[in-house]
Amino acid sequence: MDFLLNDEQRMIQDLAREFVDREIIPVAAKADQDQHFPLEVHRKALELGLLNLELPTEFGGAGLGALEVALVTEQLCRGCLGIGAALSISALAAEPILVAGNAEQQKTYFSRLTAGEFASFALTEPSAGSDVAALRTVAKRVDGGYLLSGSKIWISNASLASLMVVFAKTDVSAGHKGITAFVVERNAPGLSVGEPLGKLGQRAAPVCEVFFEQVFVPESSRLGQEGEGFSIAMRTFDRSRPMAAAFALGVIQRSLDESLAYAKERRSMGKAILEHQAVGHKLAEMRMKLEAARLLTYQSAWLADQGRPNTSECAMAKAFACDAAMWAASEAIQVFGGMGYSTEYPVEKLFRDAKVLQIYEGTSEIQRNIILRELTR
Ligand SMILES: Cc1cc2nc3c(=O)[nH]c(=O)nc-3n(C[C@H](O)[C@H](O)[C@H](O)COP(=O)(O)OP(=O)(O)OC[C@H]3O[C@@H](n4cnc5c(N)ncnc54)[C@H](O)[C@@H]3O)c2cc1C
Numbered sequence: 001m002d003f004l005l006n007d008e009q010r011m012i013q014d015l016a017r018e019f020v021d022r023e024i025i026p027v028a029a030k031a032d033q034d035q036h037f038p039l040e041v042h043r044k045a046l047e048l049g050l051l052n053l054e055l056p057t058e059f060g061g062a063g064l065g066a067l068e069v070a071l072v073t074e075q076l077c078r079g080c081l082g083i084g085a086a087l088s089i090s091a092l093a094a095e096p097i098l099v100a101g102n103a104e105q106q107k108t109y110f111s112r113l114t115a116g117e118f119a120s121f122a123l124t125e126p127s128a129g130s131d132v133a134a135l136r137t138v139a140k141r142v143d144g145g146y147l148l149s150g151s152k153i154w155i156s157n158a159s160l161a162s163l164m165v166v167f168a169k170t171d172v173s174a175g176h177k178g179i180t181a182f183v184v185e186r187n188a189p190g191l192s193v194g195e196p197l198g199k200l201g202q203r204a205a206p207v208c209e210v211f212f213e214q215v216f217v218p219e220s221s222r223l224g225q226e227g228e229g230f231s232i233a234m235r236t237f238d239r240s241r242p243m244a245a246a247f248a249l250g251v252i253q254r255s256l257d258e259s260l261a262y263a264k265e266r267r268s269m270g271k272a273i274l275e276h277q278a279v280g281h282k283l284a285e286m287r288m289k290l291e292a293a294r295l296l297t298y299q300s301a302w303l304a305d306q307g308r309p310n311t312s313e314c315a316m317a318k319a320f321a322c323d324a325a326m327w328a329a330s331e332a333i334q335v336f337g338g339m340g341y342s343t344e345y346p347v348e349k350l351f352r353d354a355k356v357l358q359i360y361e362g363t364s365e366i367q368r369n370i371i372l373r374e375l376t377r
Helices: 007-034 039-048 066-079 081-100 103-114 229-265 277-305 311-341 347-358 364-375
Strands: 119-122 138-142 145-156 163-169 179-185 191-193 207-218
Touching (some): 007 039, 007 066, 007 081, 007 347, 066 081, 066 229, 081 103, 081 119, 081 163, 081 179, 081 347, 103 163, 119 145, 138 163, 145 179, 163 229, 179 207, 179 229, 229 311, 229 347, 311 347
Antiparallel strands (some): 138 145, 145 207, 163 179
């Protein structure tokens, strides 16, 4: 057993850390305020080789694993959860293509992603979030392909994406076994994207509704076989949940960094507040939870890279890290006192951003359902 990162992993982590300090932290507050994703940051991250890490080298990717993705993602989200998430969504959308795409599909779509195009992952619908089997978007068989009708909600990066991985029912009577996955072109006639939705946090990352009115999708854009969509989505989550947990690591680390710096400077009753044990213990607790969350996250990613089952480990990492991030961001505000509530300091943004971690990629409740299911299997 070896808990040390190798040279290549440390190098890419350092590269990401420096990039974030230089390119993300300085623009994060404004991007949040303007609810605007800075495309310039995407261009620079792409040029530096911080994106498309898991894609095969023959299509311009780095050919790395889920662990390296987690290391980089943690840094990106330390800088800003909104910008970090928006930079990571194409990797989420690439997973179903990695899991189920044929050679031709991988070549076509991955070449576009490595050239700088964005992709979205479109599963959630107004009446189907946790309950994936309740999807209502329908893909009706026609000559040469399918006609998609329905709508999706909460689709990250939909306003930036040129490609979308869409899950729809090819058999409405078959529950989750009737779901099929497709790669759909953003400019396909009948597909429209709503205005970015207003939201509590993660404001630099655009999230929209997507509408399908008889959108023709050729058969060559179907991922896997009809009815395999649910299994493709679940296998995707076993690879993407370590990344979602890494989003949370970034938030915990930043909560700790900001709290420690402030607690050393701020004085109360004759000493730095860090020296009041009630405050110092908050920092010790943040450090403990960060380390525990990191170990769970890296383990779940490592298992994915070894091709070993990791469903339970992913759920534990995701739930623990995301709950810890919400707690840490709240405690960071407490350490700052009144100034923590002010928009002058970054901790109120951490607090607003952190909440969504317990909701997307499977809520904290759903992760516990998965852990229990695996425990009692
Ligand atoms: C900012 C943001 C970005 C997102 N990005 C994407 C994206 O890119 N692509 C995408 O497809 N989706 C995305 N989502 C959607 C997200 O994955 C869903 O919101 C999430 O899965 C929860 O679904 P829901 O909102 O329908 O809540 P519901 O499923 O209605 O859940 C409501 C509450 O009930 C609980 N609950 C529901 N069922 C159970 C159960 N069986 N056991 C215990 N508790 C249960 C939930 O935990 C939750 O607390 C995003 C959401 C947000 C907010």
